[in-house]
Amino acid sequence: MSGREHGGIVHLLSHLLPFGHAHESHEGVDEALEASEEGIRALKISLVGLMLTALLQLLVVVFSGSVALLADTIHNFGDSLTSLPLWLAFALGKKAADRAHTYGYGRAEDLAGVAIVAVIFFSACVAAYESIERLIHGSEVSNVGWVALAAVIGFLGNELVAQFRIGVGKKIGSAAMVADGQHARVDGFTSLAVLVGAGGVWLGYPVVDPIVGILITIAILFIVRDSALSMWRRMMDAIEPEIPETIGRVCGRVPGVEGVESVRARWVGHRVHSEVRVLLPPAMTLEEAREVERRLREAIREAMPKLGRLVVEIAPARRR
Template sequence: MSGRHGHGDDHHDADGHHGGGWAGVRRSFSHVLSHLNPFGHSHDAADSVDDALASNEEGIRALKISLVALVVTALLQAVVVAFSGSVALLADTIHNFGDALTALPLWVAFALAKRPANRAYTYGYGRAEDLAGVAIVGLILFSACVAGYQSVTKLINGSEVSNVGWVAAAGVVGFLGNELVAQFRIRVGKKIGSAALVADGQHARTDGFTSLAVVAGALGVAFGYPILDPLVGLGITVAILFIVKDSASSMWRRMMDAVEPEVVDSIEEVAAGVPGVEGVGVVRARWVGHRIHSEVEIGVLGGVSASEIARIRERLSAEARRAVPKLERLVVEAVPCG
């Protein structure tokens, strides 16, 4: 199929359910829905807004808990830094504080995403999550610069580390704190479909391994090689820079409306399998926050009635939502053919 035909009645918005498992999360949004103006008037549309609000609220709750956990972890490490002088531990502590701060822009983004669409922001405020991702990349880069500066300074001027056992213990605390936060963020991020929250959880997991590097530096000092402490600090800085590279690449894809190819494949397969669909044309999809908006062009026989086309659209929409749980909107364009 090729070309795009008249729009008008050939468009259909399918705002619907996003898979099961949300019953326990939807408990507090009925009063909010009364103030919203969702797309369409069907129960599916209301459920779609309900799911989106619930996922945003759960994302905010995850950020609150992980923020507190990382701040407590970093504060414990900072106490050890104060009386040990370990630059490797200082670099890791700074990074953990920076990682905790990455929760703030995401928090703001999730809060904005709860606002309904309006005549100015017709797609809502889901894009705020992508902008928060850009801010997160900037914060991670800043933490790398600070850690690198401190490490180079100690390498030039010398480094004296005391209380090596406490430094190693603080490194272990950093690893455990980051790993717990990573598991929590990744689990919630996958549940609500937030790539930014999943990426932030993977970032925390990487931080946990850099904390283990602090333990290695402390052991080097214990065996009479104090230069290992600033060298480990530099190694952590390099690791952070690699995180910056990967995170920036991920955010570039999101800002350019990239989507996982399997999403497009799933919608194409579903459309091709619906009775009455003679062909599948262009399929477009993009993430808006942690929800997917998509368009699909299908071919139908010229003599098919309007009611039959409506039935095809309804079935396609229902099947697509089952195949792609995070699909929030599907616009179906029916094009006469053959």
């Protein structure tokens, strides 16, 4: 029996159409584990950096009494603590899938993002309370020069952490870490806002200090809003439109593929899981179909380095 007689639409339907093919190579698993390890290392380093920044600022708060600097210091402490749930999520994400968690534990990274948003919101509430208290009952700030220096320290510390987290986050494909890095960058600029408060005190307007504290609180609340929307999208399996579009284009360029019927993709932790359904010529043999599928997998993984699990479903194209 020849390969052509062995193939054809009946054979293709009976072997391929009901099931499709799912595959996650050992290489993909190893890359995911390595990415989690790199994420944990980055969190350890950035945690130490933010804690040192916040402790230096806290020393100046004790001697100066600046409520604007206190608000910024509280926020920096909160930022350093947001590393802990993300750290735990990366550790959980390294665990292999089991009977109860057939997709693995990558979703823990999204839950960590929710915890991060909650911590940031709490820090905003504390900063707002302290600022309003000082605005009502008066604010006394001394050692203005030290306050200004602490504000600069806060900016530099946050900016260094931001660059580090964003760089590692982009490298390993962790949207949560990139967002956390962008958050640190905004925090750095809010530290510079403390300089305005220190300048107001130096010019003889101490009321500027709690006002700046309130403005920093408002900036934090905007961050909370943006972060909450981002995490909502993740929890609802939303994904950047360009990702499925890229996968669809790559599939359409593979020789032998007559059409792309559907592409689905979602983030699970810092890996993209995707399902694609492509159309092949009805008369194609099983061996030929498998070769097209192999080339298709290689092309998708080359175009999407952060791809995790990939499900390919093959169906015969309809002839008119």
